[in-house]
Amino acid sequence: MATTTKKKIVQWDPAHVKAELLAKYPSKVARKRSKQIMINEAQGNETPEITANVRTTPGIITMRGCTYAGCKGVIMGPTRDIVNLVHGPIGCSFYAWLTRRNQTDAGPAGENYMNYCFSTDMQDSDIIFGGEKKLAQAIQEAYDLFHPRSIAVFATCPVGLIGDDIHTVTKRMKEKFGDCNVYAFSCEGYKGVSQSAGHHIANNQVFKHIVGENDEEKPGKYKINLLGEYNIGGDGFEIDRIFKKCGITNIATFSGNSTYDQFASAHKADLNAVMCHRSINYVADMLETKYGIPWIKVNFIGADATAKSLRKIAQYFGDQEFIDRVEAVIAEEMPKVLAARTDVLPRTSGKTAMMFVGGSRAHHYKELFNEMGMRVISAGYEFGHRDDYEGRHVIPDLKVDADSRNIEELEVVADATRFNPRKSAEEIKALEDAGYKFKHYDGLAPDMENGTLIIDDLNQYEAEKLVELMKPDIFCAGVKEKYSIQKLGVPMKQLHSYDSGGPYAGFEGAINFYQEIDRLVNSKVWSYMKAPWQDNPQLSATYGWE
């Protein structure tokens, strides 16, 4: 495309924008929302406080989903060789059927149940008389049909209400089969305040029932787990390509393109690299406590971020040969990336973006926009917690409210035989003295410019207002938000499903993203909003056929 950026002057004052967002609310709602809308004034280590991970007010059109979606849809959905059986009325399983674009590569003959949708299709009689028998029968039928190595059962809202004991049923079936691990997730949709509770529940059960099941030694010199990467649009494929080139062995991805055995072997890795902090930090912590594997925060969204994360992994292992290899890979990959960046920059730099997505993505994608010379003028999470905004140092100060208290915290202790600190205390200290940070995440706020708006649990009304007042060049959120934003004549990029695009991770992904955003913000279609006769409705003279 030959067009260059048209400079658009939009004046806005964050305090005015915030006031406008709140103006229409009943006072109670306004009070609550005002604590979730923060004008970023981060200075050095001082980050203003935001309220997050609290209930959405009934009637407010939220972007959020439920606990079941976070558990079954997000964390467990991408694992291909587990039969994911949803215990409940049909809808919950139907809506989570192939809609998250988790790609997987099972090869020509490998086990892959991801294209299937399994449900106990509860009927009113099951609600009245209990659904345990039907669940047991459904597990039996799945076992007889497929003989999978594992069957996972997910509870939907009515299951908890009628008191079906899914954990006893699955335990019994596991014992009966002998060769199939069966376990359950109490991820009823009403628990917690968003998908986030479901992530936690999934983390707990995977850790309890699968991690550590396979003690076989895994080959490889630099063994890591990649936590919080879901292979949407093939992101995980690209990261694995880079890992392979660098000589990094990825024991387990939680959970993009994963298998049961990856989870079962996760304790064999020597480092946990955490992508999506929100959804998976629980497993990272538990793997450290029980098996002695340290964790670091990484980000493979953005070419520079990818290079930085690879160097961080190399530095951890500390072998010069490995460090050199990683540098060689970066040196080999970057010219293509820089060429693509140079190509789009004249058309993208100076443009503005907004991102309201996930619990880490709104932060990760900032890297890519930075690389394109674009400014993120407002951002926030759908289901993040305060630590995702302000950094992990606030964790000790987090208030445990009624909704969080309901989510189990596993008591994890060092494994009697398998706890093995991968680095000695001296080694850890040496790394830390050199500026290396373990278990560290600064959150979104310090990375946002001063005077930008950070908004938690943005809703439809506020989204529309923000676009109207701040006129971004692109808005990023999910499918529910896409078309109302585009009706306003502003391009919208889905950062959950990528609008069928991707991958956007790693080096190849960065190139894809540059080109995709260039396409979106410079598309001709945004100039067609008005017909010629709407631009100039008054005829000054009658046209005559001469």
Next chain:
Amino acid sequence: MLLRHTPKEITERSALMINPAKTCQPIGAMYAALGIHGCLPHSHGSQGCCAYHRSTLTRHYKEPVSAATSSFTEGSSVFGGQANMLQAIENIFAVYNPVIIAAHTTCLSETIGDDLKQIRKKAITEGKIPEGKYMISASTPSYVGSHVTGFSTMVKSMAGLAETTGKKNGKVNIIPGWVEPSDMEEIKRLTTMIGVKTIMFPDTSGVLNGPLSGEYKMFPDGGTTVAELKSAGDSIGTLALGEWCSAAAARELDSQNKVPCQVLDMPFGLKATDRFIDALRTIAGVTVPDELSLERGQLVDMISDMHQYLYHKKVALVGDPDQLIAMTEFLVSMDMCPIHIITGTPGKEFERRIMEITKDMPFAVNVRAKGDMFLLHQWIKNEPVDLLIGNTYCKYIARDEDIPLVRWGFPILDRQGHQYFPTVGYKGALRLLEKILGVLQDRKDRDDAESNFELVL
């Protein structure tokens, strides 16, 4: 293979549903509610239900779908959701200001016994529903029936707004059932052409096929108005299209408002459209205009021109009962042979209707209500077909078994057109026929050897 674990051998399953041919009630209630002008659908349950329904409808229409939720937490699940619903009503009118809220329940609120009618009364008593604003509700437990049931129940709730003044309005109520906005538009074109004044509800045309003009209207121009719904009690009669989708509302108007009704099949294909047009003509006492007879003739013409490509072609169908009954009849009327027919929606009557329509076909027919697409796939493995018609999920079967696929039904997540181009009426049947012939002839062009590759088909 995408569905590599599906065995050819069929074993009876009593508890495990695999690859459903239905989804749950609330999404049907939400879709129906979007067909009222100025309406905000509301899901009384946990947030996920509302998010899932909005996402699915958005993926199908590529249009904004607004709906609110009661955002249940564990506390409200224990103590009841009344406080959440009352708060929601207040916030919805304050922030979004719709004309009407159409609330539906979920398995959660049904299981704990929340009663939306009673909550509505309380909201009125407490002044939470402003003057001139409305709220209707539908009980849509996800563990009964299917998305079709939820649709039907919400449409019946709309009929509950009808008032009888004693003075007939000279109009015919048309309840179109779960069809696309384009189909609703086409039904209006047909009734206008014949000269019948109608009240059609719901009507999602102008709601879910809106333009891009730089302006976002949370409540688009389309939809049946509350005034029209009120007036439906004064209509001279009701035509309900589809027993599963529309009959309940029509019977409600009959018993509550003494508006007589006639339940017809959905007007897909030649014969069902014939019956629809004939019923309209009879009710209104008018002559069918020549231009409509011309449209019919054009359809018959194409069937006769292309009959050789249709004759005795075996078809597998999956979808919803009303649509499948009409489609089966259409295929049989063209000498095609629908041999495997599945719906996920319960109802023995469905199986009876299908058996009756296909009774003279030269092949045995497999039909199942409360079936799933796993079973359909197994039937196809045992008795292959030339064509598959159904929603987007069929593409996994179509690719594995290498069968031409016509996307028709709900949801369609990967192709466009259903928002804008109808499949009801004669014009719609022509479009269906064009699609069917398109995939069959593309297949022929792909499979024919070079030696007998044809220019003219």
